[in-house]
Amino acid sequence: GRRPDSIGVALVGLGYYATNLLAPGLQLTRNCHLAGIVTGSPDKIPEWQRKYGIPDRNVYSYDDFDRIAGNPDIQAVYIVTPNDLHKPLALRAAAAGKHVWCEKPMAMDAAEAQEMIDACRAAGVQLAIGYRLQHQPSTLRLRAMAKEKPYGRILKVRADAGFHAYDDVDPANKPWRLLPQHGGGAMYDMGVYSLQGARYITGQEPVAVSARSGTTRPHLFEGVDETTHFTLEFADGLVAECSTSFGRNMNLLRADCERGWYQLEPFQTYNGLAGRTSDGQLFDDGGVPHQQALQMDNDALAILEGRPPLVPGEEGLRDMRVVDAVYASAREGGRRIV
Ligand code: NDP
Structure with a gap:
Protein backbone atom coordinates (compact mmCIF):
# COMPACT_ATOMS: atom_id res chain seq x y z
CA GLY A 1 0.00 0.00 0.00
CA ARG A 132 17.26 4.12 -13.81
CA LEU A 133 20.15 1.64 -14.11
CA GLN A 134 21.98 3.11 -11.14
CA HIS A 135 19.15 1.75 -8.98
CA GLN A 136 19.49 -1.80 -10.36
CA PRO A 137 21.05 -4.65 -8.35
CA SER A 138 23.14 -5.78 -11.33
CA THR A 139 24.63 -2.30 -11.67
CA LEU A 140 25.32 -2.18 -7.93
CA ARG A 141 27.09 -5.52 -8.29
CA LEU A 142 29.40 -4.05 -10.97
CA ARG A 143 30.15 -1.15 -8.62
CA ALA A 144 31.06 -3.60 -5.87
CA MET A 145 33.29 -5.59 -8.24
CA ALA A 146 35.11 -2.39 -9.21
CA LYS A 147 36.10 -2.10 -5.53
CA GLU A 148 36.70 -5.78 -4.74
CA LYS A 149 38.49 -6.65 -8.01
CA PRO A 150 37.65 -10.39 -7.95
CA TYR A 151 39.54 -10.94 -11.24
CA GLY A 152 42.39 -8.58 -10.50
CA ARG A 153 42.95 -5.19 -12.03
CA ILE A 154 40.68 -4.15 -14.92
CA LEU A 155 42.79 -3.98 -18.09
CA LYS A 156 40.18 -2.94 -20.62
CA VAL A 157 36.53 -1.84 -20.72
CA ARG A 158 33.99 -1.91 -23.51
CA ALA A 159 30.64 -0.13 -23.40
CA ASP A 160 28.36 -0.26 -26.44
CA ALA A 161 24.79 1.06 -26.49
CA GLY A 162 22.76 1.50 -29.64
CA PHE A 163 19.81 0.46 -31.73
CA HIS A 164 18.90 0.47 -35.39
CA ALA A 165 16.00 2.78 -36.24
CA TYR A 166 14.65 5.60 -38.39
CA ASP A 167 14.79 3.86 -41.81
CA ASP A 168 11.19 4.89 -42.51
CA VAL A 169 11.56 8.54 -41.42
CA ASP A 170 10.49 11.27 -43.85
CA PRO A 171 13.51 13.62 -44.07
CA ALA A 172 11.08 16.55 -44.29
CA ASN A 173 9.40 15.55 -41.01
CA LYS A 174 12.06 14.24 -38.67
CA PRO A 175 11.45 13.24 -35.06
CA TRP A 176 13.21 15.38 -32.44
CA ARG A 177 15.96 12.76 -31.87
CA LEU A 178 17.23 13.57 -35.39
CA LEU A 179 17.11 17.37 -34.96
CA PRO A 180 20.09 19.28 -33.51
CA GLN A 181 17.99 22.08 -31.98
CA HIS A 182 16.15 19.54 -29.78
CA GLY A 183 19.29 17.75 -28.61
CA GLY A 184 19.09 14.95 -31.14
CA GLY A 185 21.89 12.48 -31.88
CA ALA A 186 23.05 9.11 -30.62
CA MET A 187 25.58 10.42 -28.08
CA TYR A 188 22.96 12.40 -26.17
CA ASP A 189 20.44 9.57 -26.36
CA MET A 190 22.26 6.23 -25.98
CA GLY A 191 25.86 7.41 -25.62
CA VAL A 192 25.19 8.46 -22.04
CA TYR A 193 24.50 4.78 -21.23
CA SER A 194 27.93 3.79 -22.59
CA LEU A 195 29.49 6.64 -20.62
CA GLN A 196 27.61 5.79 -17.43
CA GLY A 197 28.51 2.11 -17.83
CA ALA A 198 32.20 2.85 -18.31
CA ARG A 199 32.14 5.06 -15.21
CA TYR A 200 30.39 2.62 -12.92
CA ILE A 201 32.15 -0.54 -14.08
CA THR A 202 35.53 1.10 -13.42
CA GLY A 203 34.45 3.12 -10.40
CA GLN A 204 36.61 5.91 -11.85
CA GLU A 205 36.15 9.25 -13.57
CA PRO A 206 37.55 9.76 -17.08
CA VAL A 207 40.32 12.34 -17.40
CA ALA A 208 40.49 12.58 -21.20
CA VAL A 209 38.42 11.62 -24.22
CA SER A 210 38.80 11.33 -27.97
CA ALA A 211 35.89 10.70 -30.31
CA ARG A 212 34.78 10.34 -33.89
CA SER A 213 31.31 10.36 -35.39
CA GLY A 214 29.93 9.18 -38.72
CA THR A 215 26.80 8.26 -40.60
CA THR A 216 25.76 5.87 -43.34
CA ARG A 217 22.47 7.77 -43.83
CA PRO A 218 23.50 11.40 -44.41
CA HIS A 219 20.00 12.34 -45.64
CA LEU A 220 18.70 11.65 -42.11
CA PHE A 221 21.64 12.64 -39.93
CA GLU A 222 22.38 16.31 -40.57
CA GLY A 223 23.92 18.15 -37.64
CA VAL A 224 23.40 15.12 -35.38
CA ASP A 225 25.49 11.97 -34.93
CA GLU A 226 24.24 8.58 -36.09
CA THR A 227 27.24 6.70 -34.69
CA THR A 228 29.92 7.88 -32.26
CA HIS A 229 32.94 5.99 -30.99
CA PHE A 230 34.66 7.48 -27.99
CA THR A 231 37.69 6.44 -25.99
CA LEU A 232 37.77 7.35 -22.32
CA GLU A 233 41.10 7.51 -20.52
CA PHE A 234 41.20 7.10 -16.75
CA ALA A 235 43.85 8.42 -14.38
CA ASP A 236 45.56 5.03 -13.86
CA GLY A 237 45.99 4.50 -17.61
CA LEU A 238 42.92 2.29 -18.02
CA VAL A 239 41.04 2.85 -21.28
CA ALA A 240 37.35 2.31 -22.09
CA GLU A 241 36.29 1.87 -25.71
CA CYS A 242 32.73 3.11 -26.03
CA SER A 243 30.25 3.19 -28.91
CA THR A 244 26.78 4.44 -29.49
CA SER A 245 24.57 4.39 -32.55
CA PHE A 246 21.12 4.85 -34.06
CA GLY A 247 22.23 2.47 -36.83
CA ARG A 248 23.31 -0.64 -34.96
CA ASN A 249 21.87 -2.80 -32.18
CA MET A 250 24.38 -3.16 -29.36
CA ASN A 251 24.01 -3.54 -25.62
CA LEU A 252 27.24 -4.67 -23.95
CA LEU A 253 29.21 -3.57 -20.91
CA ARG A 254 32.36 -5.60 -20.29
CA ALA A 255 35.51 -5.56 -18.20
CA ASP A 256 38.58 -7.63 -19.13
CA CYS A 257 40.78 -8.14 -16.10
CA GLU A 258 44.12 -9.71 -15.16
CA ARG A 259 42.53 -13.06 -14.27
CA GLY A 260 39.25 -13.18 -16.18
CA TRP A 261 36.37 -11.04 -17.38
CA TYR A 262 32.80 -10.11 -16.57
CA GLN A 263 30.02 -8.44 -18.47
CA LEU A 264 26.39 -7.40 -18.60
CA GLU A 265 24.73 -8.12 -21.94
CA PRO A 266 22.24 -6.55 -22.19
CA PHE A 267 23.16 -3.85 -19.68
CA GLN A 268 20.68 -1.06 -20.39
CA THR A 269 17.32 -2.67 -21.23
CA TYR A 270 14.21 -2.15 -19.06
CA ASN A 271 14.43 -5.76 -17.88
CA GLY A 272 16.46 -8.89 -18.44
CA LEU A 273 19.87 -7.46 -17.63
CA ALA A 274 22.17 -10.47 -17.84
CA GLY A 275 25.54 -10.77 -16.14
CA ARG A 276 28.20 -13.39 -16.86
CA THR A 277 31.75 -13.99 -15.66
CA SER A 278 34.68 -15.88 -17.17
CA ASP A 279 34.32 -18.63 -14.54
CA GLY A 280 30.69 -19.26 -15.37
CA GLN A 281 28.83 -17.22 -12.76
CA LEU A 282 25.52 -15.74 -13.85
CA PHE A 283 23.81 -12.75 -12.29
CA ASP A 284 20.65 -10.79 -13.00
CA ASP A 285 18.45 -8.13 -11.43
CA GLY A 286 17.33 -10.19 -8.48
CA GLY A 287 13.67 -9.97 -9.39
CA VAL A 288 13.14 -6.20 -9.42
CA PRO A 289 9.66 -6.06 -10.96
CA HIS A 290 9.84 -2.57 -12.53
CA GLN A 291 13.02 -0.48 -12.91
CA PRO A 308 20.20 13.62 -1.32
CA PRO A 309 18.92 11.36 -4.12
CA LEU A 310 21.01 8.42 -5.35
CA VAL A 311 21.56 10.16 -8.72
CA PRO A 312 21.74 13.92 -8.07
CA GLY A 313 22.18 16.72 -10.60
CA GLU A 314 25.95 16.63 -9.99
CA GLU A 315 26.01 13.11 -11.49
CA GLY A 316 24.23 14.37 -14.60
CA LEU A 317 26.68 17.28 -14.78
CA ARG A 318 29.67 14.90 -14.72
CA ASP A 319 28.30 13.19 -17.80
CA MET A 320 27.49 16.45 -19.56
CA ARG A 321 31.14 17.56 -19.20
CA VAL A 322 32.22 14.38 -20.98
CA VAL A 323 29.43 14.65 -23.57
CA ASP A 324 30.62 18.20 -24.35
CA ALA A 325 34.17 16.87 -24.80
CA VAL A 326 32.99 13.96 -26.98
CA TYR A 327 31.10 16.29 -29.30
CA ALA A 328 34.02 18.78 -29.42
CA SER A 329 36.50 16.01 -30.22
CA ALA A 330 34.24 14.47 -32.86
CA ARG A 331 33.77 17.89 -34.48
CA GLU A 332 37.30 19.26 -34.32
CA GLY A 333 39.44 16.18 -33.76
CA GLY A 334 42.00 15.65 -31.06
CA ARG A 335 42.02 14.54 -27.49
CA ARG A 336 40.19 16.55 -24.84
CA ILE A 337 40.95 16.82 -21.17
CA VAL A 338 37.72 16.43 -19.22
P1 NDP B 1 8.71 11.29 -27.09
O1 NDP B 1 9.00 12.04 -28.33
O2 NDP B 1 7.98 10.01 -27.22
O3 NDP B 1 7.90 12.20 -26.06
C1 NDP B 1 8.31 13.48 -25.73
C2 NDP B 1 7.09 14.29 -25.31
O4 NDP B 1 7.54 15.61 -24.96
C3 NDP B 1 6.05 14.51 -26.39
O5 NDP B 1 5.13 13.46 -26.50
C4 NDP B 1 5.39 15.79 -25.95
O6 NDP B 1 4.41 15.50 -24.95
C5 NDP B 1 6.50 16.54 -25.25
N1 NDP B 1 7.02 17.65 -26.07
C6 NDP B 1 7.07 18.94 -25.70
N2 NDP B 1 7.58 19.70 -26.67
C7 NDP B 1 7.87 18.88 -27.70
C8 NDP B 1 8.43 19.10 -28.99
N3 NDP B 1 8.82 20.31 -29.41
N4 NDP B 1 8.59 18.04 -29.80
C9 NDP B 1 8.24 16.80 -29.38
N5 NDP B 1 7.71 16.55 -28.18
C10 NDP B 1 7.52 17.58 -27.33
O7 NDP B 1 10.12 11.08 -26.36
P2 NDP B 1 10.49 10.00 -25.24
O8 NDP B 1 9.36 9.84 -24.31
O9 NDP B 1 11.05 8.80 -25.87
O10 NDP B 1 11.73 10.76 -24.51
C11 NDP B 1 11.50 11.86 -23.65
C12 NDP B 1 12.71 12.04 -22.73
O11 NDP B 1 12.87 10.88 -21.95
C13 NDP B 1 14.04 12.25 -23.44
O12 NDP B 1 14.83 13.15 -22.71
C14 NDP B 1 14.68 10.88 -23.44
O13 NDP B 1 16.08 10.92 -23.49
C15 NDP B 1 14.18 10.33 -22.13
N6 NDP B 1 14.04 8.86 -22.15
C16 NDP B 1 14.64 8.15 -21.15
C17 NDP B 1 14.55 6.79 -21.12
C18 NDP B 1 15.19 6.05 -20.00
O14 NDP B 1 15.27 4.82 -20.08
N7 NDP B 1 15.63 6.69 -18.93
C19 NDP B 1 13.86 6.05 -22.17
C20 NDP B 1 13.21 6.89 -23.15
C21 NDP B 1 13.33 8.25 -23.14
P3 NDP B 1 3.05 16.35 -24.87
O15 NDP B 1 2.38 16.14 -26.19
O16 NDP B 1 2.35 15.74 -23.72
O17 NDP B 1 3.45 17.78 -24.64
Missing part, protein backbone atom coordinates in the same frame (compact mmCIF):
# COMPACT_ATOMS: atom_id res chain seq x y z
CA ARG A 2 0.94 3.61 -0.54
CA ARG A 3 2.27 5.51 2.43
CA PRO A 4 0.06 8.38 3.62
CA ASP A 5 2.68 11.05 2.94
CA SER A 6 3.40 9.70 -0.58
CA ILE A 7 4.96 12.29 -2.94
CA GLY A 8 2.58 13.61 -5.62
CA VAL A 9 4.33 13.57 -9.01
CA ALA A 10 3.44 15.53 -12.15
CA LEU A 11 4.72 14.06 -15.42
CA VAL A 12 5.79 16.70 -17.96
CA GLY A 13 5.61 15.54 -21.61
CA LEU A 14 3.29 12.62 -22.24
CA GLY A 15 5.28 10.80 -24.91
CA TYR A 16 6.60 7.27 -25.23
CA TYR A 17 8.51 7.02 -21.98
CA ALA A 18 5.98 8.79 -19.74
CA THR A 19 3.08 6.81 -21.22
CA ASN A 20 4.58 3.35 -21.35
CA LEU A 21 7.06 3.23 -18.48
CA LEU A 22 6.66 6.04 -15.95
CA ALA A 23 2.87 6.22 -15.58
CA PRO A 24 2.57 2.42 -15.24
CA GLY A 25 5.55 2.47 -12.86
CA LEU A 26 3.79 5.06 -10.71
CA GLN A 27 0.96 2.55 -10.18
CA LEU A 28 3.44 0.24 -8.44
CA THR A 29 5.20 2.74 -6.19
CA ARG A 30 4.73 3.13 -2.46
CA ASN A 31 6.51 6.43 -1.77
CA CYS A 32 5.07 8.42 -4.69
CA HIS A 33 2.08 8.48 -6.99
CA LEU A 34 0.93 10.06 -10.23
CA ALA A 35 -0.90 13.26 -9.24
CA GLY A 36 -0.74 15.55 -12.28
CA ILE A 37 0.20 16.03 -15.93
CA VAL A 38 1.75 18.81 -17.99
CA THR A 39 1.16 18.53 -21.73
CA GLY A 40 1.07 20.53 -24.94
CA SER A 41 -1.42 18.09 -26.46
CA PRO A 42 -5.01 18.71 -25.26
CA ASP A 43 -6.16 15.55 -27.07
CA LYS A 44 -4.13 13.40 -24.67
CA ILE A 45 -5.78 14.81 -21.54
CA PRO A 46 -9.13 12.94 -21.35
CA GLU A 47 -7.56 9.48 -21.51
CA TRP A 48 -4.91 10.30 -18.90
CA GLN A 49 -7.55 11.79 -16.58
CA ARG A 50 -9.80 8.75 -17.00
CA LYS A 51 -7.09 6.15 -16.73
CA TYR A 52 -5.33 7.63 -13.70
CA GLY A 53 -8.10 9.60 -11.99
CA ILE A 54 -6.34 12.95 -12.41
CA PRO A 55 -8.57 15.90 -11.40
CA ASP A 56 -8.90 19.00 -13.61
CA ARG A 57 -6.98 21.11 -11.10
CA ASN A 58 -3.86 18.97 -11.65
CA VAL A 59 -3.77 19.30 -15.45
CA TYR A 60 -1.41 21.89 -16.94
CA SER A 61 -0.17 23.11 -20.31
CA TYR A 62 3.33 24.47 -20.88
CA ASP A 63 1.77 27.97 -20.82
CA ASP A 64 0.06 27.74 -17.44
CA PHE A 65 2.56 25.32 -15.83
CA ASP A 66 3.92 27.96 -13.40
CA ARG A 67 0.59 27.89 -11.54
CA ILE A 68 1.74 24.53 -10.19
CA ALA A 69 3.47 26.56 -7.43
CA GLY A 70 0.21 26.82 -5.52
CA ASN A 71 -0.80 23.17 -5.90
CA PRO A 72 -0.44 21.16 -2.67
CA ASP A 73 -1.18 17.85 -4.48
CA ILE A 74 2.15 17.99 -6.33
CA GLN A 75 5.58 17.92 -4.70
CA ALA A 76 7.74 16.68 -7.59
CA VAL A 77 7.81 17.42 -11.31
CA TYR A 78 9.28 14.75 -13.64
CA ILE A 79 10.54 16.21 -16.94
CA VAL A 80 10.21 13.72 -19.80
CA THR A 81 10.38 16.02 -22.84
CA PRO A 82 12.86 16.41 -25.71
CA ASN A 83 16.30 17.26 -24.33
CA ASP A 84 16.35 20.98 -25.19
CA LEU A 85 13.39 21.53 -22.85
CA HIS A 86 14.94 19.89 -19.79
CA LYS A 87 16.69 23.02 -18.55
CA PRO A 88 13.92 25.60 -19.11
CA LEU A 89 11.31 23.33 -17.53
CA ALA A 90 13.58 22.43 -14.61
CA LEU A 91 14.14 26.12 -13.89
CA ARG A 92 10.39 26.76 -13.92
CA ALA A 93 9.67 23.76 -11.68
CA ALA A 94 12.32 24.88 -9.19
CA ALA A 95 10.97 28.44 -9.21
CA ALA A 96 7.56 26.94 -8.41
CA GLY A 97 9.10 25.26 -5.35
CA LYS A 98 8.76 21.71 -6.69
CA HIS A 99 11.38 18.97 -6.50
CA VAL A 100 12.77 18.21 -9.96
CA TRP A 101 13.24 14.80 -11.52
CA CYS A 102 14.73 15.06 -15.00
CA GLU A 103 15.35 12.53 -17.73
CA LYS A 104 18.73 11.82 -19.32
CA PRO A 105 20.64 13.44 -20.89
CA MET A 106 20.32 16.03 -18.14
CA ALA A 107 20.67 19.00 -20.51
CA MET A 108 22.23 20.19 -23.76
CA ASP A 109 25.62 20.87 -22.16
CA ALA A 110 27.45 21.23 -18.87
CA ALA A 111 26.66 24.94 -18.54
CA GLU A 112 22.93 24.20 -18.65
CA ALA A 113 23.35 21.36 -16.16
CA GLN A 114 25.16 23.71 -13.76
CA GLU A 115 22.34 26.28 -14.10
CA MET A 116 19.81 23.58 -13.16
CA ILE A 117 21.83 22.58 -10.10
CA ASP A 118 22.16 26.20 -8.99
CA ALA A 119 18.45 26.90 -9.50
CA CYS A 120 17.38 23.84 -7.50
CA ARG A 121 19.83 24.63 -4.71
CA ALA A 122 18.61 28.24 -4.53
CA ALA A 123 15.00 27.05 -4.41
CA GLY A 124 15.76 24.43 -1.77
CA VAL A 125 14.40 21.57 -3.89
CA GLN A 126 15.95 18.24 -4.87
CA LEU A 127 17.22 17.47 -8.35
CA ALA A 128 17.43 13.83 -9.46
CA ILE A 129 18.39 12.48 -12.89
CA GLY A 130 16.50 9.54 -14.42
CA TYR A 131 19.44 7.13 -14.65
CA GLN A 292 11.26 2.86 -13.13
CA ALA A 293 9.08 2.12 -10.08
CA LEU A 294 12.21 1.27 -8.09
CA GLN A 295 13.95 4.47 -9.22
CA MET A 296 10.96 6.71 -8.43
CA ASP A 297 10.36 5.04 -5.06
CA ASN A 298 14.03 5.59 -4.16
CA ASP A 299 13.93 9.22 -5.29
CA ALA A 300 10.67 9.87 -3.42
CA LEU A 301 12.10 8.32 -0.26
CA ALA A 302 15.09 10.66 -0.49
CA ILE A 303 12.66 13.61 -0.52
CA LEU A 304 10.62 12.19 2.37
CA GLU A 305 13.75 11.55 4.44
CA GLY A 306 15.40 14.82 3.51
CA ARG A 307 18.61 13.30 2.14
